[in-house]
Amino acid sequence: MEWKDMYPQINQPSFEAMAEYIGGEARGLWDSLFDYMNRAYGAKPKMSYSVCSGKPGWNVKFQRSGQSFGTLYPEEGSFSVFMVISYKHEAEMVILRNELSPEMRAQYDNAQDYMKMGRWLMFRICNKADLRDYKLLMSVKMKPKDQSPKAAE
Numbered sequence: 001m002e003w004k005d006m007y008p009q010i011n012q013p014s015f016e017a018m019a020e021y022i023g024g025e026a027r028g029l030w031d032s033l034f035d036y037m038n039r040a041y042g043a044k045p046k047m048s049y050s051v052c053s054g055k056p057g058w059n060v061k062f063q064r065s066g067q068s069f070g071t072l073y074p075e076e077g078s079f080s081v082f083m084v085i086s087y088k089h090e091a092e093m094v095i096l097r098n099e100l101s102p103e104m105r106a107q108y109d110n111a112q113d114y115m116k117m118g119r120w121l122m123f124r125i126c127n128k129a130d131l132r133d134y135k136l137l138m139s140v141k142m143k144p145k146d147q148s149p150k151a152a153e
Contacts, residue, residue: 002057003021003057003058003073003074003075004056004057004058006021007057007058009049009051012047012049012058013047013058015034015045015047015060018030018058018060018074019031021074021076022074022075022076022077022078022079023076023077024077025077025126025127026075026077026078026079026125026126029079029125029127029128029130029131030072030074030079032131033072033125033131033134036135037062037069039145039146040135040144040145040146041062041064041069041138041142041144041145042064042145043062043063043064043069044062045060045061045062046060046061046062046063047059047060048060048061048071050071055073055080055082057073058074059071059072059073059074060072060074064142065142067141067142068083068084068141069083069138069141069142070082070083070084070134070138071083075124077126078124078125078126079124079125080122080123080124080125081121081122081123081124081125081134082120082121082122083120083121083137083138083141084114084117084118084119084120084121085108085111085118085119085121085137085140085141086117086118086141087117087118087119088118089118089140089141092140093108093140096136096137096139096140097109099136100133100136100137101129101130101132101133104123104130104133104137107121107123108121108137121137
């Protein structure tokens with residue numbers, strides 16, 4: 001059963017229910033990300049419901065100081081992230097893109113314009129390399145408290 005069908009708008013799930021739905025290795029990545037966001041940014045998760053036809057259903061957003069780190073969408077065995085990288089970060093991205101995996105680098109290079117504000121990315125997190133890429137992209141939007149090389153791993 002699809003996530004949006006399990007939890008319609010009138011039935012908000014718990015964060016634990018989201019993690020259980022994701023399951024497997026991706027659940028560990030999900031839990032790790034929540035811990036990282038708290039430690040690195042002091043950002044707490046906020047659940048919201050989207051009626052967007054592309055990804056309807058309950059999702060999670062992390063924000064700090066008005067800065068959005070993207071929207072997370074639970075899926076069986078993975079989760080997806082929608083994020084916009086502002087054009088004001090282009091110079092930083094030129095440097096950072098070489099640290100991204102080849103797949104994420106290609107996705108960033110081919111990203112479309114989002115309402116003249118920046119490049120929009122929608123990508124799936126299935127393994128540690130995907131999560132590392134997401135953390136690197138977040139670091140462009142806002143520097144984490146711990147900027148050591150191990151922090152992004």
